[in-house]
Amino acid sequence: MPFAKVETQSVDFPALERQILEFWDRTNAFEKRRAKNRGKKCWSFLDGPITANNPMGVHHAWGRTYKDAYQRYFAMTGHDERYQNGFDCQGLWVEVEVEKELGLSSKRDIENLVPGDRFASIDKFVRLCKERVDKFARVQTDQSIRLGMWMDWDRSDADWSKPPDDRKSYFTMSEENNYTIWGFLKKCHERGLVYRGFDSMPWCARCGVGISQMEMHEGYKFVAHKSVFVKFPLRGRTGESLLVWTTTPWTLSSNVAAAVNPDLAYLKVKHRDEIYYVAKGAFTTRRKEEEFKRKEWVEGVPKLKPIDQVFKEKGGFEIVGEVKGADMVGWQYDGPFDELPAQQHSAGYPEDLAEVVLRQKWAPAVTGREAHRVVAWADVGETEGTGIVHIAPGCGAEDFMLGKEQGIPPIAPLDEYGCFLPGFGELTGKSAVDPQTADWILFNLQQKNVLFASEKYPHSYPHCWRCKTELLFRLVDEWFIDMKWRDEIKAVVEQVTFLPESINGKARELDWLSNMGDWMISKKRFWGLALPIWVCDKCSAFDVIGSRDELKNRAISGWDQFEGKPPHRPWVDLVKVKCTRCDGTSSRIGDVGNPWLDAGIVPYSTMGYRKNRAEWEKWFPADFITECFPGQFRNWFYAILAMSTMMANRPPFKVLLGHGLVRDEHGEEMHKSKGNAIDFNEAAAKMGADVCRWLYCRNNPAQNLNFGYTVA
Ligand SMILES: [Zn+2]
Ligand SMILES: [Zn+2]
Structure with a gap:
């Protein structure tokens, strides 16, 4: 006998969820849960950082639902956990949004934000980028709480007024994150792998940056x-x-x-x-x-x-x-x-x-x-x-x-x-x-x-994926990491488990590692990792500085002005060091780093690698990571695997669960410009967060998911 249709219209899921959230708050449920497991066997989850540049979309909620579900499961089975959320902060995507807000149309406009004062202009622009990151990290925090995700969140104004290094979530713009990458680049340099090359590159004249091959494929227009x-x-x-x-x-x-x-x-x-x-x-x-x-x-x-x-x-x-x-x-x-x-x-x-x-x-x-x-x-x-x-x-x-x-x-x-x-x-x-x-x-x-x-x-011609300007090809000098050590990374990949088995994640990762080119790590921009490369004004020899202490010890001028500030432009650019080859003075190259360096170092920077090695050993490698597979196997997965190989020749995680892409209910890609993208807040208000979570949990991770109100 078929089931009779049950009338559910009288149940208001969003209202129930708000009651539950309030109950958790009132009873301090998360803290109590966490305290119960403290000191027990560890289960280490490592969060792939979400870009703190805009409010969350429904597509972000898939991975975040898994992250919450797995952490809850291991909490219920009596495991101590870190509960640390991560925010990706640095890079061109933030710059482009700030430029739009300010109505700027080129790098020259940025450098003249304070008319006639380039230094003050860059300083102001970088500050505005940080402010944007803080603003949207807080928006995303509130949205994630609404999703029902248990993490050790920064909630109060007092939490948010702390510097990024002292907050509960990790921020890739933190000093620790940036200086740990300096250490990584120093290791590369000691093996002779960092080089400056002229290469013909797709170039966006508006953004004033080289575009990687991968980025170029995202921007073809007829x-x-x-x-x-x-x-x-x-x-x-x-x-x-x-x-x-x-x-x-x-x-x-x-x-x-x-x-x-x-x-x-x-x-x-x-x-x-x-x-x-x-x-x-x-x-x-x-x-x-x-x-x-x-x-x-x-x-x-x-x-x-x-x-x-x-x-x-x-x-x-x-x-x-x-x-x-x-x-x-x-x-x-x-x-x-x-x-x-x-x-x-x-x-x-x-x-x-x-x-x-x-x-x-x-x-x-x-x-x-x-x-x-x-x-x-x-x-x-x-x-x-x-x-x-x-x-x-x-x-x-x-x-x-x-x-x-x-x-x-x-x-x-x-x-x-x-x-x-x-x-x-x-x-x-x-x-x-x-x-x-x-x-x-x-x-x-x-x-x-x-x-x-x-x-x-x-004809089909490449355009900038960020700002839609037609690309040109230029010969540019950029900085690269020679990837001739790819076999070492592949050996590390062989030690980890990729799930679900049906998508053949390991084979695809290995295939990418076999075929990728050298890693271009520089961008001629303002907001990002200050690449720790100092070039001699006299003999053009270059050196890579591996830490704040090394910079301090080698500084011959500019340290006093820089002291006490995070290693960002324009302040770090003031520090000059002595050339090791001749009696010349070396200045930092103006370039900032590729943001995948920022996200790739987090197995080291967020678990205490530099400051508390015993603590790091307790949580490293992560037992589990989960992100969108098509989105990350050439990006975050690649970056953490490569960087961990260089840092310690160890896998940064044990198990990776990849999931598919979120599409609209007709199976089409979601785009703001198409008008079919769904904002997370709207979905939570309309159908409730748990309905979203149910949709995500019941889907086969190997398959793309069609998201929409009719489907729900
Ligand atoms: Zn552009
Ligand atoms: Zn020199």
Whole structure:
């Protein structure tokens, strides 16, 4: 017999929950529970820090429900626990929100927050970032209490007026957390793993930061760019040109080479008494016809024309010969911007880059203009452009690699705001992403009689995942940890348990460790870990400082002003130390750290590793951690495993429970912009926290969860 439907409308879950919360408060239930287990066998839970930058969403409540459920279970089975919640505090995500609040649009605005006083401006900005973190850490604390989560919370005004180091929850902005990371970086440095590298990086000109490969994948958008067909006249072959195509006309300023596929056939196309070289397959390709038919297109952009049709419309053509790509290699040509001083600087441009090029022997001491030649590159295809790819090693990741391989000097044209450096004539000061700059370049190419055609070209292009600005590629100097010790981390991963077994967590973690690149640890920003790297003003040797004491002992100036403050910008930047190689003075690099360093050190910084080793041994490694698996296996899980391997060659936890993602009730990703995100407070008020917790607990952690009021 089926059950009759039970009428439950008279039960007000949220009201019941408020009564229970009040009862817990009145009876001091959490403290009593905790006291009962004190001194018994330990069960160590380590919280992955929640970013204290906004109110909690319902998706945060999944992991937090597990965290509470497991801690309660082990309390009921008589275990002593730490009950420590964690907040992630430092990094660009906080900066971007503070910038929005203040209506700032660039790093220059931040540096001029107190007009004319850069130091005071950075100090004020950093203070505002800390204030934002405190504000939302308190909001999230209240929300977590509402969720029914038992932790040792900071509740009173008195709790919150303490410095982060003295509060009950841990804060990654605490001095202890920052200095423990200094110790980690020192260990890396002692093994020779910290290095400064020039690398071609996706770059957000608005935020003024490099974007990691991982972050870049989160920000692709389908947009149309003005693309151009440009003539590169061949030297010693009068009336003959390579026909080159690009979607980023600004990069032509820094062209150094042209690449052909040695195995492809190239046509000699005669048009108005001139010869153009174009790949045979590219000449008649119906470019992006399928996408156009499927309407994967940008509105208002016309269908693309095949290249032969472009020739026809310009007055016709005749095929007068064919040549193999391999036979074109070595041909020299005139570049479209050879008049620029940057093209005439030996070994590339600007000067500090040219120095590295020569020191590391990437290219001989020739100018960009002298180096222009056809090179072979097996990756050149026939479906997108003309089968001849313009190479600017200072403007793209693949170009940079090819440049090193072929010994072509790089010309890097942009500053950190995405504007042309001095040395680029009338382009100097112009922004590369400004459509007016593209117009200026088109006009200039036309004047020089090398512009063959232009069109609007729709394609998927990376944008900043934080602020949605179009990304550029820049050659930048950043700091890295060489990850050649990855096998040591993998050996540590082999010692821990990943649950649920069905998602193959261990295999995915190991796969990531096998394939990840070196760890870029720097960001050229303001609010974050002050990377403890001091560089000599005289001989450019660098040193890594491993602790506050070491800094104090080695300081030759600035300590008095810094004393008593946490190691953040701009105060820590005042401390100068003596170079160990020469009689010069070393200054801290301006960079702040990657926030995964902040979260990755917590198995050490929150359990007393530096101050009370016996206490640390009592709680380390954690018995259990739980977070969203797809979100964290390349982030927090990776960071704690790697850092723990370096610190003590021990696993930081025994068991990891990963769970899926929270989707809306139709299985779609939740986004504020889509309007389908659900605020935690709203859900708690509407359906009650326990209904949310029930939804989370009954779901298979291996599967994503569709969250919504109908489902509930
Ligand atoms: Zn940005
Ligand atoms: Zn020196």
